[in-house]
Amino acid sequence: MEQTLLLNATYEPLQVVNWKKALTLLFSGKAEVVAEYEREINSVSFSIKLPSILRLFKFIRINRKHTRIKFSRANIYSRDNHCCQYCGTKCSSDMLTFDHVVPIVQGGSKSWDNIVTCCIHCNHKKGGRTPHEAGLKLIRKPCAPQWVATRITFSVGFRSAPESWRDYLYWNVELEAD
Numbered sequence: 601m602e603q604t605l606l607l608n609a610t611y612e613p614l615q616v617v618n619w620k621k622a623l624t625l626l627f628s629g630k631a632e633v634v635a636e637y638e639r640e641i642n643s644v645s646f647s648i649k650l651p652s653i654l655r656l657f658k659f660i661r662i663n664r665k666h667t668r669i670k671f672s673r674a675n676i677y678s679r680d681n682h683c684c685q686y687c688g689t690k691c692s693s694d695m696l697t698f699d700h701v702v703p704i705v706q707g708g709s710k711s712w713d714n715i716v717t718c719c720i721h722c723n724h725k726k727g728g729r730t731p732h733e734a735g736l737k738l739i740r741k742p743c744a745p746q747w748v749a750t751r752i753t754f755s756v757g758f759r760s761a762p763e764s765w766r767d768y769l770y771w772n773v774e775l776e777a778d
Contacts, residue, residue, distance in 0.1 A: 635764035680717035712744040
């Protein structure tokens with residue numbers, strides 16, 4: 601059955617909930633429907649379309665001091681705006697990889713400040729060398745992202761998320777990039 605994207609009162613994505621939780625929030629007066637699916641749930645006395653997106657009426661404060669941005673391939677790509685940090689080419693995720701600026705064999709670490717988004721061509725060109733040794737120059741020095749990730753984990757990729765969700769996913773990454 602369909603899942604529902606739950607938004608904070610500020611339209612910031614909070615989490616994905618199942619349809620039962622979504623209807624509970626709706627009927628308890630804690631949320632409003634922003635978008636709905638075509639599919640309906642029928643009971644003896646009424647029928648209702650399943651909500652695709654709900655927005656809470658009350659603002660839920662997220663303690664950002666303790667929010668840690670997950671170190672993952674997807675977040676590295678988002679931090680670097682899906683652009684190779686050596687040639688500047690913007691690529692789809694399947695044409696990207698990540699690269700250790702200082703290779704592990706030379707003492708490099710697996711951390712925000714040593715890994716960058718890289719196209720396959722530049723990754724092959726660089727090999728197990730430093731950018732200087734390979735004749736490449738970094739466009740931007742890697743560091744931990746400055747955007748604050750919301751506490752939301754999706755088991756579906758952006759391309760397979762419902763169309764109605766797309767305006768609300770990754771909003772903070774796109775705003776920071778401008």
